[in-house]
Amino acid sequence: MTHDIAPAETAPTARISIIWLLPAIALIIGLGMVYESWKNRGIAIQILFDTAEGLEVDKTRIKYRNVDVGLVTHIGFNDDKSSIVIDVEIDQSFRDLLAEDSRFWVVKPRIGAAGISGIGTLLSGAYIEIAPGQSTNQSRHFTGLEVPPITPPNTDGLHLTLTSRGGTPLSVGNPVIYRGFDVGQVESFEFLPESREARYQVFIRAPYHRLVTSNTFFWNVGGFSLNANAEGVRLNVASLESLVSGGVEFDVPADLAVGELVEREQVFALYDSRDSVNKRRQYEYVEYAMLVEDSVGGLYEGAPVEYKGIRVGTVKTPYVRFDDPRHQQLEGDRIAIIIRIEPGRMYSEQHTSLQEFDEQFHNWIHDGLNATIENANLITGSLKVTLDSSDTAIEHIERFGEYSVIPSRRTSLSSITDSAQNLLAKLEQLPLEQMVTSANTTLVSADTTLRALNRAIAEMEAVLQGAQPGSPMYQSMQQNLDELQRTLFELRRTLHSTEPLIQNITNKPNALIFSGPAPADAEPAAKE
Amino acid sequence: MFRIFFITLLLCLTGCTAVTPLTPKVTYYLLDEVPLTAPQPPTGQAIIQVTAITVPEYLNRSNLVMRKANQEMSFANYHSWADSLPAAMQRVVVQALNQNTTNISYSRYCATANCPRLQIAVDHFYPTESGDVVLAGSYVFASKSGATRPVPFVLTKALESGGYHEAVQQMRELLWALSDHIEKQRQHLKAEHAKGNPGPGLIENTGVVF
Numbered sequence: 137m138t139h140d141i142a143p144a145e146t147a148p149t150a151r152i153s154i155i156w157l158l159p160a161i162a163l164i165i166g167l168g169m170v171y172e173s174w175k176n177r178g179i180a181i182q183i184l185f186d187t188a189e190g191l192e193v194d195k196t197r198i199k200y201r202n203v204d205v206g207l208v209t210h211i212g213f214n215d216d217k218s219s220i221v222i223d224v225e226i227d228q229s230f231r232d233l234l235a236e237d238s239r240f241w242v243v244k245p246r247i248g249a250a251g252i253s254g255i256g257t258l259l260s261g262a263y264i265e266i267a268p269g270q271s272t273n274q275s276r277h278f279t280g281l282e283v284p285p286i287t288p289p290n291t292d293g294l295h296l297t298l299t300s301r302g303g304t305p306l307s308v309g310n311p312v313i314y315r316g317f318d319v320g321q322v323e324s325f326e327f328l329p330e331s332r333e334a335r336y337q338v339f340i341r342a343p344y345h346r347l348v349t350s351n352t353f354f355w356n357v358g359g360f361s362l363n364a365n366a367e368g369v370r371l372n373v374a375s376l377e378s379l380v381s382g383g384v385e386f387d388v389p390a391d392l393a394v395g396e397l398v399e400r401e402q403v404f405a406l407y408d409s410r411d412s413v414n415k416r417r418q419y420e421y422v423e424y425a426m427l428v429e430d431s432v433g434g435l436y437e438g439a440p441v442e443y444k445g446i447r448v449g450t451v452k453t454p455y456v457r458f459d460d461p462r463h464q465q466l467e468g469d470r471i472a473i474i475i476r477i478e479p480g481r482m483y484s485e486q487h488t489s490l491q492e493f494d495e496q497f498h499n500w501i502h503d504g505l506n507a508t509i510e511n512a513n514l515i516t517g518s519l520k521v522t523l524d525s526s527d528t529a530i531e532h533i534e535r536f537g538e539y540s541v542i543p544s545r546r547t548s549l550s551s552i553t554d555s556a557q558n559l560l561a562k563l564e565q566l567p568l569e570q571m572v573t574s575a576n577t578t579l580v581s582a583d584t585t586l587r588a589l590n591r592a593i594a595e596m597e598a599v600l601q602g603a604q605p606g607s608p609m610y611q612s613m614q615q616n617l618d619e620l621q622r623t624l625f626e627l628r629r630t631l632h633s634t635e636p637l638i639q640n641i642t643n644k645p646n647a648l649i650f651s652g653p654a655p656a657d658a659e660p661a662a663k664e
Numbered sequence: 665m666f667r668i669f670f671i672t673l674l675l676c677l678t679g680c681t682a683v684t685p686l687t688p689k690v691t692y693y694l695l696d697e698v699p700l701t702a703p704q705p706p707t708g709q710a711i712i713q714v715t716a717i718t719v720p721e722y723l724n725r726s727n728l729v730m731r732k733a734n735q736e737m738s739f740a741n742y743h744s745w746a747d748s749l750p751a752a753m754q755r756v757v758v759q760a761l762n763q764n765t766t767n768i769s770y771s772r773y774c775a776t777a778n779c780p781r782l783q784i785a786v787d788h789f790y791p792t793e794s795g796d797v798v799l800a801g802s803y804v805f806a807s808k809s810g811a812t813r814p815v816p817f818v819l820t821k822a823l824e825s826g827g828y829h830e831a832v833q834q835m836r837e838l839l840w841a842l843s844d845h846i847e848k849q850r851q852h853l854k855a856e857h858a859k860g861n862p863g864p865g866l867i868e869n870t871g872v873v874f
Contacts, residue, residue: 605777625724625748626748628724629724629725629726629748630726632721632724632725632726633725633726633727633744636739636741654741654742656688656742657688657738657740657741657742657743657828658730658732658738658793659730659740659743659826659827659828659831660730660791660792660793660794660795660797660823660826660827660828660831661793661794661795661823661826662795662823662824662825662826663794663795663796663822663823663824664794664795
């Protein structure tokens with residue numbers, strides 16, 4: 137038996153096996169994941185720090201207002217090993233934070249002048265805080281701040297720069313005070329050797345930043361100041377914090393109107409004190425000259441010019457150099473002093489113009505206004521210029537170069553000095569040596585006399601001591617006096633007894649020789 | 665020549681020295697009698713000093729004095745005191761006062777200046793021609809704090825037989841009577857002082873132990 141086997145039907149098979157679908161799907165998924173990962177990867181930036189203290193790879197986070205925006209991915213050194221390079225991955229959604237002026241700093245426990253901060257990181261660990269900048273340009277390389285900024289980021293207010301050439305230095309965190317209110321802080325400071333001045337960055341919080349105007353003055357209020365004058369004693373303390381650590385105060389002087397508002401960072405001068413603001417602030421001025429013969433030792437640039445005790449100006453040049461060509465025209469040995477008369481110290485701003493004031497001042501000079509140099513401080517010996525009026529009018533005002541000369545008169549100290557010199561000359565002519573020698577001789581003689589007198593007094597005291605009642609001498613004297621008294625009494629009695637005889641002899645001088653015996657005495661009779 | 669001068673001088677001297685048998689002799693009297701021993705005062709007993717008795721000038725002489733009629737005073741030529749009359753009077757008064765008191769002593773002396781004093785001033789102390797003997801004057805008690813008002817006294821005695829001899833005795837008796845008077849006055853003042861009444865006789869309360 138044989139069967140016929142139908143020929144097999146053949147069909148073409150697929151080139152790719154369906155078994156490859158799974159791996160394809162896996163591949164697609166894989167690629168998708170890679171793409172997703174690539175798409176969602178963070179923005180890599182680098183931050184330079186001096187130290188990596190508190191920072192850990194894949195643990196230290198970057199935060200903005202306590203929201204995680206990134207993570208530290210790598211910590212290493214730069215090429216010369218001078219700084220630490222922190223590789224950070226910032227989330228793509230926070231791209232806008234990476235302005236070129238953004239600031240980064242490590243938040244960790246710190247104790248400083250501003251107080252204690254970062255306590256929370258004791259548990260959570262240190263992190264890097266970001267303060268986004270305002271620039272429109274982006275950057276991927278930043279230099280971190282070693283110290284967190286004093287002012288919280290994005291705080292409304294005004295940043296200013298204060299310059300100082302002396303006075304008490306300020307510290308970061310010192311308060312900025314306006315009439316007793318704490319309105320800001322000192323953020324940073326630096327000293328510039330080239331200009332020999334200190335620069336302080338201060339921040340004034342809103343809305344107090346609107347108090348800063350173009351004619352605002354800043355002064356140092358560290359510690360306290362003590363003023364003693366005719367009005368009494370005044371102790372000035374801005375605040376307790378400024379008393380301990382220092383601070384800055386600002387205000388517009390009372391004699392000035394409020395100026396234009398300052399809206400952006402500006403540089404102001406920092407005065408040493410409130411008083412120095414009044415003394416050293418710049419006024420408009422007119423310059424004059426003085427020609428004096430007195431000593432100008434103690435007169436300094438910036439010394440006050442006063443009229444009846446009111447400050448009206450400032451000394452610009454204590455003395456003009458003798459090789460100045462203008463000295464050639466002077467007669468005699470006179471010293472030229474240049475002073476500034478500042479009308480703003482006497483009048484309000486709108487009262488008079490400088491030209492009008494200058495004309496008026498010339499009239500005063502014609503009427504007898506004069507100037508002298510006087511002592512400003514007897515202890516330090518500093519001098520000042522004092523203006524005063526007199527009855528001596530002048531027609532012609534002397535000139536010293538381009539300056540009108542205010543007539544000067546000798547100081548009271550000079551007059552006193554001249555009188556003292558005359559007195560000393562007279563004293564010098566006195567025969568002092570002879571007088572002293574004579575006085576010495578007299579003193580020696582007086583001393584000898586006094587010694588003898590003392591001895592005599594001592595002896596007299598001894599005698600008187602011996603003559604005290606109850607003493608043997610006293611008793612002896614008393615006895616002698618009693619004896620003398622009795623003797624005198626007896627003598628008197630004897631005289632009384634001889635009185636009849638004397639009377640008889642007076643009546644009859646020859647009774648002693650030719651008289652007979654007296655008759656017998658009559659005697660008292662018996663009582664009947 | 666010398667002989668004549670010598671003889672003349674001798675005759676003159678003879679005339680000067682001749683004393684008639686009829687010239688009386690001078691008799692000297694002592695006011696004190698025989699001294700009496702006064703008892704020793706106990707320690708701490710108060711002492712009153714009897715100061716020197718003051719007498720007028722006419723009595724302050726050695727001659728005895730007698731008052732005659734019409735205020736005429738007679739000074740005896742042959743009757744004299746042997747001792748100073750004021751001193752003798754002081755002795756007699758002190759002796760008499762100490763005989764009359766027991767709780768206080770009188771003395772002419774005082775060791776300190778703080779002793780109270782008895783000051784006696786005699787104005788009349790003489791016999792009269794009519795036979796009386798007179799003692800008159802005043803006394804005061806004095807101390808540091810003051811003095812009493814002067815207490816006057818007038819004491820007299822009569823002469824029984826007359827003569828200066830009896831007169832002296834009676835004068836002594838009068839001084840004893842004066843002492844008795846003084847002591848009674850002191851007792852009176854002491855009583856007044858104890859009552860606290862100054863009394864009419866006191867100028868002020870002297871605080872003396874009267």
